Amino acid sequence: MLNPSIYCVLCPSFHGATLLSLVLGNHSRILALGDTVPTNPDHHCGCGALVSECEFWQQVGAVAPRPELFSVPMLNQAAVIASSALAFRWGKTLRFEPFARGVEHQLAVCQMFAAFAGRQIFVDGSKSVSRYSGLKAAGFPVRGVLHLLRDPRSFVASSKRKNVPVGQAAARWSGLHKTISLVIRLMGECELEIRYEELCLDPEEHLLRIQLWMGLEPESLLHSLPNGRHWIGNRSMRTFDGTIVLRETWHDTLSRDELAKVEEICGPQARRLGYDLSS
DSSP states (O other): OOSOEEEEEEOOSSSSHHHHHHHHTTSTTEEEOBTSSOSOTTSBOTTSSBGGGOHHHHHHOOOOSSOOSOSSHHHHHHHHHHHHHHHHHTTOOOOTTTHHHHHHHHHHHHHHOGGGTTOOEEEEEEEOHHHHHHHHHTTOOEEEEEEEEOOHHHHHHHHHHTTOOHHHHHHHHHHHHHHHHHHHHHHTOOEEEEEHHHHHHSHHHHHHHHHHHTTOOOOOOOSOOOTTOOOBSOGGGGGOOSOOOOOOTHHHHSOHHHHHHHHHHHHHHHHHTTOOTTO
């Protein structure tokens, strides 16, 4: 898998990025590691072993999930995006070491594993705008961005269950999607928007659309993940049988006042992205 074409899934949390990337990884030419980079050695790999004990992740070793210029996350994201955009516009390479070296090593390890043979496309499902910007600035062959969208009410409801205040969650949804759209424009990136709700309601049509966009011969992707496959992400994917179901629990999770707050904060951005929050 020398110099694979890279496609990045960009979105906030609770948008189905792990699901999308791993289902795409059922294609014979696509390699997807779910969330792509483990953040905790005590997490389990898709093969069932702890990350700290998994043969694959032991060989990968420590990988920076994104370039690190500052310790404050918001400041770091702004700095990485700005410097990456400038480098890209000026035709310069900005590697953000040790970030780029870690990515190269991870791809080299993937090449060594027989299970990944013939996989010429790497789907990065980390969801990170900073990571995408770093890959682009470092000269990796990023061919496009899958911008995964989801109704902000679903995102806010999921965040509320994690004890995040409704207003804060709504602002985060709007801000992250604005940032993603801005970065895609700055980088002149090829973008494909996918609405999570539409993907769930007609997965075959939208998976076909993605495969054709990537220039692939379409394959049937709606089946369980192979045993022993290495990936990081939501444990529910271990029992995935190929069935995608749309769940919209925000109806029962958010009060009328909370829904009004979400519409107030997210309404303009939501309408631009195809969501009508007044319904």
